[in-house]
Amino acid sequence: MKFLIIFMSFLFIEHGCAQEKINQDALSLEYSAHSRGTFKHILINKKSISVVNERSGTPIVKSFTETDWETILKALKHVDIENIPNLKAPSENRFFDGAAIASLKIIYDGKTYESQSFDHGNPPKEIVQLVKEILSISENIE
Numbered sequence: 001m002k003f004l005i006i007f008m009s010f011l012f013i014e015h016g017c018a019q020e021k022i023n024q025d026a027l028s029l030e031y032s033a034h035s036r037g038t039f040k041h042i043l044i045n046k047k048s049i050s051v052v053n054e055r056s057g058t059p060i061v062k063s064f065t066e067t068d069w070e071t072i073l074k075a076l077k078h079v080d081i082e083n084i085p086n087l088k089a090p091s092e093n094r095f096f097d098g099a100a101i102a103s104l105k106i107i108y109d110g111k112t113y114e115s116q117s118f119d120h121g122n123p124p125k126e127i128v129q130l131v132k133e134i135l136s137i138s139e140n141i142e
Contacts, residue, residue, distance in 0.1 A: 024046050025045075027045065027046065027107070027108050028045040028106075029042075029076075029107075029130075031135070033101065035094075035097060038100040040052070042134055044064065047064055048062065048063055049061070049064045060141050068137050072130070075133045078129065078130075079106075083126070084104065084126075084127065085114060087115055087127065088116070089123075089124055090118075090119075090122055091119050098119070099120050099121060100119070102117065103118070104127055
């Protein structure tokens with residue numbers, strides 16, 4: 001009997017919330033970083049990625065590959081999006097021009113979840129993998 005309960009528990013954990021379907025067409029991510037000499041704005045959705053590297057620059061828009069989208073979804077799976085506004089930055093170099101001011105927005109189904117500002121290159125630990133993937137993918141856009 002105990003074995004059955006333990007087995008069922010593992011089964012529910014394995015196939016529970018992680019398997020919930022999300023409307024991927026209603027999901028987009030926006031990362032921005034700026035300082036006196038730096039500007040970066042990245043907008044990602046299932047179909048495209050847009051990168052602007054200068055304040056008055058023209059966006060570079062490319063189709064978003066299924067592989068890159070899956071990478072973003074995998075990193076996003078570990079993020080509690082409703083808690084994003086409450087995340088604390090691990091450093092404060094942006095307060096004295098030691099780092100660009102960065103932020104992350106996740107827009108899902110008409111609702112926006114925006115982080116507090118943090119140092120570009122040093123996001124809160126809860127979103128570090130997601131930010132790393134966003135920046136990595138955006139660097140490959142020419």
